[in-house]
Structures are given as C-alpha cells and as structure tokens.
Amino acid sequence: MTPPRQPSSSENNRPSSLFGRLRDKLAATQKQFTDGLSTLLLGKRALDESLFEELETLLLSADVGVETTQFLLRDVTAKVSRHEISDSAAVYNALRQSISALMQPCGQQLTITSAKPFVIMVVGVNGVGKTTTIAKIAQRLKARHSILLAAADTFRAAAIEQLKTWAARLDLPLIAQHTGADAAAVVHDALNAARARASDILIVDTAGRQHTQSGLMDELKKIRRVINKSDTSAPHEVLLVLDASTGQNALSQLTHFREAVGVTGLVLTKLDGTAKGGILIAIARQTGLPIRFIGVGESMDDLREFDADEYVDALLPAT
Ligand SMILES: Nc1nc2c(ncn2[C@@H]2O[C@H](COP(=O)(O)OP(=O)(O)OP(=O)(O)O)[C@@H](O)[C@H]2O)c(=O)[nH]1
Ligand SMILES: [Mg+2]
Structure with a gap:
C-alpha cells in the first residue's frame, strides 16, 4: 500500500502540478x-537481513x-549499526537522502554562453x-x-529527411548534403x-553508432x-x-563515447517507458556528469531539464 504523501520542503517551492506530471x-x-x-519500508518492518535482501533486489531490478546498490546499502546499514536508524521508515528516509546526495552534482543545466556559434554536438548509439x-x-x-541545424548523419537518406522535417516544422535553417557525404564536410x-x-x-546531429564500430567512432572524432x-x-x-531503458549498457556506452569525444552532458531518454529509472542513480554515482535533460515521451513537450530534487521527489516521495 502506498502511504499518503506530504509535499516535501523542496516541493513547496515549485508548482505541484509539475511534480505530479513528472511522477x-x-x-x-x-x-x-x-x-x-x-x-x-513504510510498513513497520523489522530491520533484519531479509529486509535488506529485499531492498537489494528492488534496487537491482530498477x-x-x-556497485551503486552496494554503496547505498553500505551507507544505510552503517547508519543502522551506529543506531542512527531504528525503524524501516527511517531506512526509507536515509536511502532518499543518500540518493539525493548522489544526484545533486548531476543537476547542472546547460548554459548557452556568448560563444558564437555555441556548438552543440549530439552523439549516441542508434x-x-x-x-x-x-x-x-x-x-x-x-x-x-x-539556431542552425547540421545534418551530419549522412548515413541514411531517411536521417537527413527526418531532420529536414523537424527544421521545417520548427521553422529553422538546416545545412545538409547528399546521403553518403563526408559528415565532417557537412559540419565544416x-x-x-x-x-x-x-x-x-x-x-x-550525428549518425547513431555502436561504440564497437571503430571506423564510425573515428568519423565522430574527425567531426x-x-x-x-x-x-x-x-x-x-x-x-x-x-x-534509459537499455539499463546498465548505458554505462558502457558512456565510457566509450567519453573516451572518444569528451562528453560534457547527458540526455536520458525514454524514462516514460521503463521500469529501470534507477540507471540515473548509477550514472550519477559512477560519473557525476551533468544530466542536462530527461526525455519522458515522444511529443515536443516531453523533454525536461533535469532537476535532481524533482527527480528524487518523483522517485521517492517524501514521507
Ligand atoms: N517514449 C519515448 N520515445 C522517445 C523519446 N525520445 C525519443 N523517442 C523515440 O525514439 C525513436 C528514435 O528516435 P530518434 O530521434 O530517431 O533516434 P536517433 O538516436 O536519432 O536514431 P538514429 O539516428 O537512427 O541513430 C523515435 O520513435 C522517437 O520518437 C522519449 O523520451 N520517450
Ligand atoms: Mg537520428
């Protein structure tokens, strides 16, 4: 049974409808x-081994x-050993605090500086x-x-068309060449x-590529x-x-793209359709990279600036 929830202090500063919607x-x-x-945790369970086993399973299944699950459990069990926590509701709050502390460094929004043009290169697998x-x-x-868009995904005709369609819909200029053109030349x-x-x-915009395709990773480096x-x-x-729905594989993608082109920010998409939203916590723990945006659906409005407090409140409502 989900307990009735009270708005948290951070939540009080924001329109509650926004919260409701992210949730x-x-x-x-x-x-x-x-x-x-x-x-x-909120049903007055004893703090025994079986509770922590179930907690571990829940964290792993999300x-x-x-690594991050062990880290969080260590944090919580240390508080139990120090008698800072004596009931399961306190475990919930301690977990909430630990996750929040992990997520905070990732909540840095994308700032457009006065560099002209401010160049945003978008990369990732297919x-x-x-x-x-x-x-x-x-x-x-x-x-x-x-804004100017560059169709540097020259791999498939459909990819260029897709960006052209968006440019027309958004009334934005676009630079493109023919299919198969040198992607770096398009960017030039x-x-x-x-x-x-x-x-x-x-x-x-760049072509999707697996990090194992070394030729394509070289193309990205050239761009x-x-x-x-x-x-x-x-x-x-x-x-x-x-x-986000690819789970732990996202971490290995991150390592490879970071090595190849020096990733400075992340977008986690498809959080609307996955039970694996916990991947953000793993990413936060293992990289601390800014999560600039999260995608929560297919429509144009379904992109949110990532706000660590908002995310934690949606995932673990304050009690
Ligand atoms: N549900 C959901 N779907 C999304 C989200 N973001 C993108 N999609 C869908 O994912 C599909 C692929 O999106 P694209 O933008 O074409 O992906 P891409 O990375 O450019 O693909 P390639 O260029 O082929 O590598 C489309 O059907 C999108 O509508 C999201 O946040 N939620
Ligand atoms: Mg694409």
Missing part, C-alpha cells in the same frame, strides 16, 4: 520501484546496478533519440536564440554558414576535430543521448 510520466519506474520501496531530442532542445531554445559547411548568418547556436579547428573552445557541449 505520472515515470509511471513504469514508479510502479515497481517507488511502490515497492513504500511497501517494503537498474541501480551492483535509435536512442538523438534527432528527436535535438528538435525538442531547438524548440526550447529558439525563442531566445537563433555548417560552421561557415553559422558564422555568415551570425547564428547563436549550431546543433550537429570534433573540424569543430575544434574552427574555434578552439568548441564544441561547447558534447551531448551524449542514452536510452
């Missing part, structure tokens, strides 16, 4: 993880990962939501900035066009070099898009 969007994670935790996320970000930023053109137009922001050659401070943001 609704995270329905799958909510059902398994949040309800599971509430049932386990894809918090072995189908994670790169192109859709670019459209969502562009829609969010276009009221305050002039786009940088020149951005300067000529005095665009504030250039967003570069980065071309950008960096035109402005040594660029790219100003290398956004890695990760599909």
